[in-house]
Amino acid sequence: MDVHTVTEGAETFTANVYLVTGERTVLVDAGTMAGVEDVVAEHTDDLDAVVLTHQHGDHVGELDAVLDRFDADLLAYDDHPRRTEEIDDGDTIEIGDERFDVIHTPGHADDHVSLVSESTIFSGDVVVHDDGAFDDGSFGRTDMAGQSREVLIESIERLLERLPASVEHMYAGHGEEFHGDVRAVVERALERAERREPKYPE
Template sequence: MSDTDVVCVTDAAETFTCNAYLVPGEVTTLVDAGAWDGIVDAVREHVGDIDRVVMTHQHGDHVAQLDAVCDAFDPDVYAYADHSCRTHAIEDGGTVQVGDEDCDVVYTPGHADDHVSFVSPTSLYSGDVVVHDDGAFDYGSFGRTDMAGQSRERLIESIRDLLDRLPEGVEHMYAGHGGVFHGDVRDVVETALERAEQREPKYPDG
């Protein structure tokens, strides 16, 4: 699979949503379902069907359209936490196929209690634990931790865990917000960790 095969199908959304990624291949996969009511039509512009949805976590901007996606495509749904659409529970240390690649499941809470990231030999699907750019920082940002149930300390631990389990040579990062990054993913994640460790508010005026 080349990086050009992965499509952010929520690019055209004018309402707040996460990035939802369509990954074609042996197991055509949607990473997160987003909150945009146009997602089903957007998926159908590229493929006739999807085999599975894998969820990084279940905040509303990632899961609001999951029911609609399931109604349209009847996919298997892989998620850490329970959901009415979930068909397969995933856990830290497990694997799940995304497109043509097997991804390791890394439990990465802090931003959300049920947050997981998916790591393949070439790609990182990081959800909201680490992003490339999001308006707060460019080249290495991290999920917000200022709301109830969130923890900066746990997020920092999660980013460290992610670095420990990130293979050498990962070149593509597909995060829940901001742009897709191609290059030295480890360096971006290390930069995010350094910023998170400073313990300063991510949005100081928020």
């Protein structure tokens, strides 16, 4: 299973978008980088599916462009006009060459899900390795309407309960990818979230 960050070097603000090649070629999120579909096409002629971690604008801005270019299914937790398959907590989906558990992880967004296999996590915005606020364990912001730090903390706890010890690759919605002790990164993110301090102090 190969993972390509197709938004690497983007000059506009965007979530990270990951193209996973293998038995089932899947794009995780779509981002806001114009031309992202062209970068995907540099790696593959066939895209089987797009999976959304959540539907914030920086994760879905170029979704229509991707779906217009490729005859791909759209998997999402929340309703979307182009969704072809609903995913829910406890579901299992194939990405690349691995089976991933869908874990509902709200707090940053009500429809947020994380995708976890025996080796890899696509964590969206619930937990990231580095994002300009914290290095080596940060968490999604919860200071905007419809967000909740308490719910986010519960989501990170749920993620830890269901995270296999063998996971060593972390691909988050922002910041750099991480390879190593993913559990330790998630635990540090939880500790910081539990302090209830603002993520971005004024």
